[in-house]
Amino acid sequence: MFRRARRPSPGWLVLPPLLALAIALPWAAEALGTPASTGLATRMAIYAIAASALNLVLGYGGMVSFGHAAFFGLGGYTVGILYAHWSWQEPLWGFIPGTTSLPVTLLAAMAVGGAGAALIGALSLRTRGVQFIMITLAFAQMLFFLFVSLKAYGGDDGLSVRRQGEFPGLNLRDAAQLYWLCLSLLVAWLLLLWRVTRSRFGQVLSGARQSERRLQALGIAPYPYKLAAFILSGMGAALAGALMANYARFVSPDMLAWTKSGELMIMVILGGVGTLMGPVLGAIALVGLEYWLAALTEHWQFVLGPLLIAVVLFARGGLMALLRRPGAPGRAQA
Amino acid sequence: MTAPLLLVEGLHKRFGGLRATDDLSLAVRMGELHALIGPNGAGKSTAIGQITGEIRPDAGRILFAGRDITRLPPARRVRRGLSRTFQIVQLLDEATTLENVALAVQAQQGHSFRFWRDARRDERLRQPARLLLLQAGVEPALWERPAGDLSAGARKQLELALALAAAPRLLLLDEPMAGLGPSESRAMTETLRGLKGRMAILLVEHDMEAVFALADRVSVLVDGRCLASGPPEEIRADPAVRAAYLTEDEEG
Ligand SMILES: Nc1ncnc2c1ncn2[C@@H]1O[C@H](COP(=O)(O)OP(=O)(O)OP(=O)(O)O)[C@@H](O)[C@H]1O
Numbered sequence: 001m002f003r004r005a006r007r008p009s010p011g012w013l014v015l016p017p018l019l020a021l022a023i024a025l026p027w028a029a030e031a032l033g034t035p036a037s038t039g040l041a042t043r044m045a046i047y048a049i050a051a052s053a054l055n056l057v058l059g060y061g062g063m064v065s066f067g068h069a070a071f072f073g074l075g076g077y078t079v080g081i082l083y084a085h086w087s088w089q090e091p092l093w094g095f096i097p098g099t100t101s102l103p104v105t106l107l108a109a110m111a112v113g114g115a116g117a118a119l120i121g122a123l124s125l126r127t128r129g130v131q132f133i134m135i136t137l138a139f140a141q142m143l144f145f146l147f148v149s150l151k152a153y154g155g156d157d158g159l160s161v162r163r164q165g166e167f168p169g170l171n172l173r174d175a176a177q178l179y180w181l182c183l184s185l186l187v188a189w190l191l192l193l194w195r196v197t198r199s200r201f202g203q204v205l206s207g208a209r210q211s212e213r214r215l216q217a218l219g220i221a222p223y224p225y226k227l228a229a230f231i232l233s234g235m236g237a238a239l240a241g242a243l244m245a246n247y248a249r250f251v252s253p254d255m256l257a258w259t260k261s262g263e264l265m266i267m268v269i270l271g272g273v274g275t276l277m278g279p280v281l282g283a284i285a286l287v288g289l290e291y292w293l294a295a296l297t298e299h300w301q302f303v304l305g306p307l308l309i310a311v312v313l314f315a316r317g318g319l320m321a322l323l324r325r326p327g328a329p330g331r332a333q334a
Numbered sequence: 335m336t337a338p339l340l341l342v343e344g345l346h347k348r349f350g351g352l353r354a355t356d357d358l359s360l361a362v363r364m365g366e367l368h369a370l371i372g373p374n375g376a377g378k379s380t381a382i383g384q385i386t387g388e389i390r391p392d393a394g395r396i397l398f399a400g401r402d403i404t405r406l407p408p409a410r411r412v413r414r415g416l417s418r419t420f421q422i423v424q425l426l427d428e429a430t431t432l433e434n435v436a437l438a439v440q441a442q443q444g445h446s447f448r449f450w451r452d453a454r455r456d457e458r459l460r461q462p463a464r465l466l467l468l469q470a471g472v473e474p475a476l477w478e479r480p481a482g483d484l485s486a487g488a489r490k491q492l493e494l495a496l497a498l499a500a501a502p503r504l505l506l507l508d509e510p511m512a513g514l515g516p517s518e519s520r521a522m523t524e525t526l527r528g529l530k531g532r533m534a535i536l537l538v539e540h541d542m543e544a545v546f547a548l549a550d551r552v553s554v555l556v557d558g559r560c561l562a563s564g565p566p567e568e569i570r571a572d573p574a575v576r577a578a579y580l581t582e583d584e585e586g
């Protein structure tokens with residue numbers, strides 16, 4: 001009598017065919033004579049991971065982090081630095097051996113990103129609103145300048161990762177295989193987020209966004225939950241950064257620049273804040289637009305800016321809101 | 335006589351030059367419905383805020399069930415059995431009515447570092463939540479609606495359901511009738527009458543009809559201090575109270 005009928009919404013029905021298309025993409029690219037598309041799709045998948053990670057704190061938890069590039073960069077540099085020490089045959093700090101094994105570097109990147117997020121989050125989450133935006137930005141800038149000053153790892157010029165990461169059973173020099181790896185990790189990451197945002201933890205997180213006072217009055221102190229979400233989010237962004245280092249075979253302080261944080265934020269807002277698939281759409285749209293506009297004109301940024309403003313103004317809720325049937329309930333915490 | 339459940343002693347709170355709480359002392363006994371009345375700006379909500387821990391007092395102490403809770407964080411006080419409603423409702427407006435209460439139930443079932451199971455289909459949360467909604471008098475037709483869409487009256491009822499989820503030993507109600515129509519007010523009075531005796535209640539309310547119908551004892555707060563405290567008839571007859579508050583209210 002009380003139960004609401006739960007049929008899968010139309011949105012869920014389009015996911016399997018979309019996934020099939022995504023899997024088939026490298027073959028299609030080959031057949032159509034545009035093998036570069038596979039690389040483009042790889043970047044989309046990587047940024048989709050990073051944007052979804054940001055969305056966990058920004059969209060679900062209401063924490064407007066303007067420093068998520070820090071974790072993206074930490075992930076990238078973990079891969080770069082482990083590679084460098086491997087190539088120099090000289091352990092980091094005398095006891096951490098370098099490696100190019102991808103499972104190891106990805107896990108290490110997530111550990112480093114998580115630790116960075118724990119530290120930055122523990123301090124920043126004591127503040128709210130504009131203060132929180134500024135303090136996360138400040139921490140990211142500190143890390144940015146730290147890596148600029150680390151001459152051993154290339155400083156300003158960055159660090160080349162000359163050897164592709166090794167993954168058992170895969171040949172990652174093959175663009176398609178690297179793409180499938182990134183796609184699999186994206187799907188796994190989205191599944192995790194899908195469960196987490198619906199769990200008890202997710203309810204607390206979404207409660208913290210709506211009213212911390214209410215949460216306190218229910219007997220829940222929001223801070224530890226917000227911090228846990230921030231750490232999980234940092235790990236996701238670091239995973240994306242590590243994949244980007246493998247894809248681009250290069251890391252540089254640009255990965256931690258505030259403009260990168262801004263790009264991640266734009267992807268989330270463009271796609272739809274607080275929705276599972278929104279940041280994925282946002283990443284696809286932004287990476288795609290940058291690519292095609294850059295091919296058309298060198299002043300692509302002047303075209304992109306107004307386009308973004310148009311989406312934000314005319315499609316509140318981002319691309320996800322445009323896709324939903326008009327009249328369908330558009331609850332932010334979906 | 336047994337020790338009071340809640341004992342407030344010499345509480346002080348200043349906002350700039352304003353003494354919002356000025357040497358306030360107050361006792362709420364086990365199981366009684368204690369009304370706290372006073373004119374606008376008397377410091378009633380500020381007192382509630384200090385008892386629940388949202389506002390830190392400048393001086394004084396608060397004992398709950400014999401233990402000093404003056405420095406205890408708000409969430410921990412809820413777990414000790416002290417819960418409240420807000421004068422200006424604080425709800426999760428995007429969540430449904432039932433989800434609001436389910437989260438309140440969840441708060442009682444230990445920590446929420448549970449990352450995998452779907453909480454929105456968890457009958458261990460939803461079943462108790464439905465009972466609480468019935469207890470607070472929220473219409474079942476509203477349970478699946480976002481809390482932000484509810485009427486002022488239903489929102490007040492939902493606030494009550496959220497506070498009841500903590501199974502409080504002391505329930506602090508900050509103007510539960512404010513903004514309600516006459517019939518909604520009467521319904522709320524009946525709901526509170528039903529709760530009476532099952533827990534101690536500190537009721538802040540301007541609706542004198544409800545106060546004198548429900549209260550076992552009444553305390554009068556004026557300019558941050560407790561002017562008088564006693565049974566309703568005594569308070570009604572107290573000349574000092576009439577001068578400071580009741581007459582003024584009747585004229586206004
Ligand atoms: N955070 C604050 N900062 C400054 N002044 C405050 C603050 N909170 C309350 N006050 C002031 O303290 C006094 C007491 O306020 P309070 O809200 O406790 O009164 P009240 O008795 O609950 O009144 P009402 O019946 O209108 O709800 C008022 O003069 C109010 O303006």
Ligand SMILES: [Mg+2]
Pocket residue numbers: 378379380421508
């Ligand atoms: Mg008040």
